[in-house]
Amino acid sequence: MDQATTQQVFQPDEHQHIRYNPLKAEWVLVSPHRCKRPWSGQVEKPAEEEVPPHDPNNPLCPGNTRPNGKVNPNYESTYVFTNDFPALLEEAPPVPKSDNPLFQCAPALGTCRVMCFHPRSDITLPLMTLDEVTKVVERWIAESIELGLKYRWVQVFENKGAIMGCSNPHPHCQIWASSFLPNEPRVKDHYQRQYLAKHGRPLLRDYLDQELQKKVPQLAASVTAPERLVCENASFVALVPYWAVWPFELLVLPRRHVLRMADLTADEQRLLADIVRQVTTRYDNLFRCNFPYSMGWHGAPTGEAMSEDCQHWVFHGIYLPPLLRSAAVKKFMVGYEMLAQAQRDLTPEQAAQRLRDCSPVHYKLEQ
Numbered sequence: 001m002d003q004a005t006t007q008q009v010f011q012p013d014e015h016q017h018i019r020y021n022p023l024k025a026e027w028v029l030v031s032p033h034r035c036k037r038p039w040s041g042q043v044e045k046p047a048e049e050e051v052p053p054h055d056p057n058n059p060l061c062p063g064n065t066r067p068n069g070k071v072n073p074n075y076e077s078t079y080v081f082t083n084d085f086p087a088l089l090e091e092a093p094p095v096p097k098s099d100n101p102l103f104q105c106a107p108a109l110g111t112c113r114v115m116c117f118h119p120r121s122d123i124t125l126p127l128m129t130l131d132e133v134t135k136v137v138e139r140w141i142a143e144s145i146e147l148g149l150k151y152r153w154v155q156v157f158e159n160k161g162a163i164m165g166c167s168n169p170h171p172h173c174q175i176w177a178s179s180f181l182p183n184e185p186r187v188k189d190h191y192q193r194q195y196l197a198k199h200g201r202p203l204l205r206d207y208l209d210q211e212l213q214k215k216v217p218q219l220a221a222s223v224t225a226p227e228r229l230v231c232e233n234a235s236f237v238a239l240v241p242y243w244a245v246w247p248f249e250l251l252v253l254p255r256r257h258v259l260r261m262a263d264l265t266a267d268e269q270r271l272l273a274d275i276v277r278q279v280t281t282r283y284d285n286l287f288r289c290n291f292p293y294s295m296g297w298h299g300a301p302t303g304e305a306m307s308e309d310c311q312h313w314v315f316h317g318i319y320l321p322p323l324l325r326s327a328a329v330k331k332f333m334v335g336y337e338m339l340a341q342a343q344r345d346l347t348p349e350q351a352a353q354r355l356r357d358c359s360p361v362h363y364k365l366e367q
């Protein structure tokens, strides 16, 4: 038999391969053949404890006194306060210059804030109204603009669920602003700049254009969808990136070339709130649980970078959820992932199809 008939034809949903993330110049090992193996690993029970609308002892609730004696106002929408235990302070002694290549040290100034999304503790983003989530987006932007005047990087991030180390069930996120550009955006800045210089267009603009062209047939007759698309609206697209590492990792991309969240129009801010609700609804519906994740937004740096050419940047959202097979089974990024590179069994296309097949109506709101 000739070579072709004896050699199988490569199928990305059948055969092992590695995929490249051009934003970070990293590879991920994809092992679809492993999806058939029985699961015998650790099962963590999801902590879906009943959360009261108001807990007099919760330091994030309206009207409560925090351990350091500060009293929260009776806020009725979002509420932001400086973290009582911040990882970054605005003042610090100057750091001596180090010219030893093996022992580099540099200044680190900044501030950390906690942002409550809503006065009630028993509500989450997918269960908030579009108006309420739009107020969250507007506050993210206001905080980013204010801190961006002074700091090179403003990281809005949400750790959701105890499994993600979230210490408080009250709907909230954190905002850390720093004088330095952290590793993740620093690497993305480099490769987006390199891509624009070589191809003449921003990396994530070309990426979205090509993603939307790769259509696959769907269950409904004659319906097709981009193979890694999850949900979309007039201004944003949420998809599982080709190079996704976490099983149900998502990338949220604007349909317009936007550098920073602060550049969004009022309509786009409302549509960003809508895509956040769509994404978190599908996430919760996947395993009918409060789907945990760490998420954040990346855009062009701020501070002095506001006067630099940042056309290589495209504002985008990143969702990094740990769950793999159920509300109780998570992906462990250990061993090979820590010492060699990330590895996944479920392909990004299969993850996207699973999320596309979820209902757009939150299971707690179903009739």
Ligand SMILES: O=C1CCN([C@@H]2O[C@H](COP(=O)(O)O)[C@@H](O)[C@H]2O)C(=O)N1
Binding pocket: 059, 060, 066, 067, 068, 082, 083, 084, 085, 086, 114, 159, 165, 166, 167, 168, 172, 173, 174
């Ligand atoms: O009284 C408090 C409780 C928690 N916090 C802060 O809230 C933050 C909540 O962290 P998580 O988003 O990881 O749950 C955490 O950084 C913690 O320092 C206060 O600033 N004051």
